[in-house]
Amino acid sequence: MPLTDANVQQFKTEGYTLVPDFWSPREVDAMRAELATLVRNGKLRNVKTEGDGKTHSQTQQNLQICPIWHTSPFFRAVGFVPKVVDAVTRLIGSPAIQQLDQIFLKPARTGAPTNWHQDNAYFKIPDPLMGTAVWSALHDATVENGTMRLIPGSFREVYEHKRDPESDHHIRCWPPEERAVYAKLPAGGAAFFCYGTAHATGTNGTDQDRAGLALHYLRADYASAELLAEDRNCRPYVTGPKATGGLKEYGITVAGTWEQEVARVLAGRPA
Numbered sequence: 580m581p582l583t584d585a586n587v588q589q590f591k592t593e594g595y596t597l598v599p600d601f602w603s604p605r606e607v608d609a610m611r612a613e614l615a616t617l618v619r620n621g622k623l624r625n626v627k628t629e630g631d632g633k634t635h636s637q638t639q640q641n642l643q644i645c646p647i648w649h650t651s652p653f654f655r656a657v658g659f660v661p662k663v664v665d666a667v668t669r670l671i672g673s674p675a676i677q678q679l680d681q682i683f684l685k686p687a688r689t690g691a692p693t694n695w696h697q698d699n700a701y702f703k704i705p706d707p708l709m710g711t712a713v714w715s716a717l718h719d720a721t722v723e724n725g726t727m728r729l730i731p732g733s734f735r736e737v738y739e740h741k742r743d744p745e746s747d748h749h750i751r752c753w754p755p756e757e758r759a760v761y762a763k764l765p766a767g768g769a770a771f772f773c774y775g776t777a778h779a780t781g782t783n784g785t786d787q788d789r790a791g792l793a794l795h796y797l798r799a800d801y802a803s804a805e806l807l808a809e810d811r812n813c814r815p816y817v818t819g820p821k822a823t824g825g826l827k828e829y830g831i832t833v834a835g836t837w838e839q840e841v842a843r844v845l846a847g848r849p850a
């Protein structure tokens with residue numbers, strides 16, 4: 580489902596927008612199957628700590644894989660899917676690079692939060708509306724299982740960030756939570772939110788796992804020189820004159836492979 584004009588307008592004024600049926604059920608099935616393979620192969624790690632930022636929790640889990648592109652050709656391809664690239668272009672313009680890809684999996688009953696932060700506290704771009712996350716729900720994302728919360732309009736504010744003692748590497752802030760909205764999304768729904776939008780996920784106390792796939796895109800003319808270094812082997816251009824479908828950055832043409840990747844994963848074939 581493409582973005583509507585109302586989605587684009589909401590992103591520009593409130594810093595986020597939700598699209599409930601962004602991915603097809605078949606695409607979601609393939610994403611879950613690939614995630615299960617990554618979990619089985621031990622590719623996610625628990626970043627939840629016991630309040631000291633160091634000691635990993637034995638009772639709660641915030642399982643993360645970041646980046647994913649060098650482990651999974653399937654998730655590498657997701658960054659070039661035309662509906663993703665079109666949506667990103669409508670929201671932040673062109674030329675754009677894909678900056679990051681990651682998954683957070685919150686296991687049933689033990690799933691731990693990712694605390695409040697603004698992505699721009701990490702990325703530090705001069706205009707926080709010029710970068711966007713595309714956060715896709717791989718399972719129904721509800722209040723009960725800790726779906727994403729977002730603070731409308733918070734991209735106009737800059738909150739102080741400190742090391743998050745509940746994670747082994749994250750930072751966090753303490754924004755006005757009473758202004759937050761829940762991104763309640765069915766599996767296959769997507770939340771788009773700009774680099775300045777304060778956001779957090781919660782605990783998963785339900786009997787089902789919940790995972791979110793987060794892709795981040797940045798307008799290239801707002802990226803630091805280091806992000807665009809000629810010899811980088813990631814952060815592909817997805818639009819504009821330097822876009823090669825991944826060939827330049829990954830050494831292989833990735834754009835256009837999504838359908839075959841979905842079919843391959845659903846058939847259980849190795850990459």
Ligand SMILES: O=C(O)CCC(=O)C(=O)O
Binds near residue numbers: 693698712779
């Ligand atoms: O899914 C999560 O727990 C957090 C995702 C997130 O914070 C992000 O994409 O920036």
